[in-house]
Amino acid sequence: MSRARLNLFIEPDHAKRLNELAIKKGVSKSSIVAAALASWLSPVPGEQRETAMAKRLDRLSRQFERLERDQNILIETVALYVRYYLTVSTPVPEAHQEAARAQGRLRFSQFIEQLGRRVQKGRRLLDELNTDCEPVKAPAADGVQEGRL
Template sequence: MRLQALAKLPGRSESQIVDQALAAYFSREYEDKRDGALIRRLDRIARQYEGLRRGQIISAEAFALFVRYFLTVIPPVDTAHKEAAKAQGQNRFEGFLDSLRTVLADGDKILFSAVDDILVDESAFFTAEELKRLHEPAPARPRKREAAADG
């Protein structure tokens, strides 16, 4: 069906299209294009993974920093006040959960909007061509004596 549709174009015939398709298939053009598409997809997945990983590390570090600060500045509670402190802690925690639900529902991510400015963009990643150039041997440098004799 696609072959017949392509053959209707001016200057095209079914046999010409089939010949071109077979030539491309046997000359590995098809595989090169497919491999290029796969590399681009894998690169995109790798960037997404790195973004997720970075976000997870930032979240974990922020949480650890908060816990360390919290444990440092909170004074111990007298035994007589423990029940009142538990009740107050429960109320505060419920308030925290309400705030978290609101932030997540609104889509306004406080931490990530603040961190977005310091994260790298896609230009910091290597392309397939740049990786190939990195693995190519460096050109030979002239020796000092040869360079002096030339000059």
């Protein structure tokens, strides 16, 4: 089989890595370059690779969209909770400020400990809420709402 001779210029780092690979595999540098070129120029595997890449990118896009949706839900949830809390909480009198701060620090440290335990165990409160709560139905004609939160 005849072969065409080519003189190529490649980056020094690539030349070094090519030489190391040839030594490691016990093959010639020419055979490595020929195999890489054949793989690159081959239409069928390339198309399969592009199809696989497209599928992977589609899957990553859907995952990203779900993450973005979940993040927006989380932001809205926290915002609604903060607005509700600020609306219904009464100001603490000046005489009780220090006790309230101490109580707040204690509650926050307990919250962080509980959060750490849940994250470590892989448990999600949202999953528990989904199983504990029935869906809330639209208000009945008489104004009484069915379901529970």
